[in-house]
Amino acid sequence: DSGVTQTPKHLITATGQRVTLRCSPRSGDLSVYWYQQSLDQGLQFLIQYYNGEERAKGNILERFSAQQFPDLHSELNLSSLELGDSALYFCASSVGQGGYEGTEAFFGQGTRLTVV
Amino acid sequence: DQQVKQNSPSLSVQEGRISILNCDYTNSMFDYFLWYKKYPAEGPTFLISISSIKDKNEDGRFTVFLNKSAKHLSLHIVPSQPGDSAVYFCAASVQGGADGLTFGKGTHLIIQP
Numbered sequence: 165d166s167g168v169t170q171t172p173k174h175l176i177t178a179t180g181q182r183v184t185l186r187c188s189p190r191s192g193d194l195s196v197y198w199y200q201q202s203l204d205q206g207l208q209f210l211i212q213y214y215n216g217e218e219r220a221k222g223n224i225l226e227r228f229s230a231q232q233f234p235d236l237h238s239e240l241n242l243s244s245l246e247l248g249d250s251a252l253y254f255c256a257s258s259v260g261q262g263g264y265e266g267t268e269a270f271f272g273q274g275t276r277l278t279v280v
Numbered sequence: 281d282q283q284v285k286q287n288s289p290s291l292s293v294q295e296g297r298i299s300i301l302n303c304d305y306t307n308s309m310f311d312y313f314l315w316y317k318k319y320p321a322e323g324p325t326f327l328i329s330i331s332s333i334k335d336k337n338e339d340g341r342f343t344v345f346l347n348k349s350a351k352h353l354s355l356h357i358v359p360s361q362p363g364d365s366a367v368y369f370c371a372a373s374v375q376g377g378a379d380g381l382t383f384g385k386g387t388h389l390i391i392q393p
């Protein structure tokens with residue numbers, strides 16, 4: 165158990181809909197990251213929050229948005245969903261701003277999103 | 281353009297032998313490298329890392345080698361065990377940078393009995 169909790173584990177929704185994925189980081193971790201893993205793809209970095217502020221942005225579509233709340237949990241909002249958005253969405257957390265030796269990111273079990 | 285490449289989608293190794301997983305990168309700014317292991321239906325688990333000031337880091341059965349001039353790193357697992365069967369992701373970052381971790385597409389390691 166990494167200590168990172170993601171809900172829900174599975175989500176099936178229709179095209180055009182909007183969903184919210186939730187992530188609770190490990191206790192004490194200030195950074196939260198969101199990654200997308202599509203079929204046959206590696207983990208694509210979407211966005212990072214550090215202590216409530218957006219710190220880094222990757223390949224995140226404009227239809228997607230995220231935020232980190234004062235209690236440090238984070239939500240990833242996906243709207244106007246398309247079939248191609250079907251993927252595993254992982255949340256990770258780290259104690260610091262990440263990318264530094266000793267501040268490795270720990271991943272949750274992921275949310276499998278299926279858009280039909 | 282893929283900045284971190286794992287060119288072998290899968291690798292089969294006999295139990296007890298050495299497993300060598302390879303990773304190449306193109307961004308010369310990367311200075312921190314990690315390996316993650318992933319079982320089906322689970323999130324990636326951190327395995328081992330190496331900073332660019334080193335060329336080798338060991339942790340038990342796992343050793344990561346970094347060749348900066350070739351922009352290449354490898355993960356050695358010896359001896360390989362059945363529980364090592366998983367997908368291994370190579371990742372890289374610029375310490376203090378703003379792009380998070382860049383992952384390769386992974387190599388599926390299969391340990392044969």
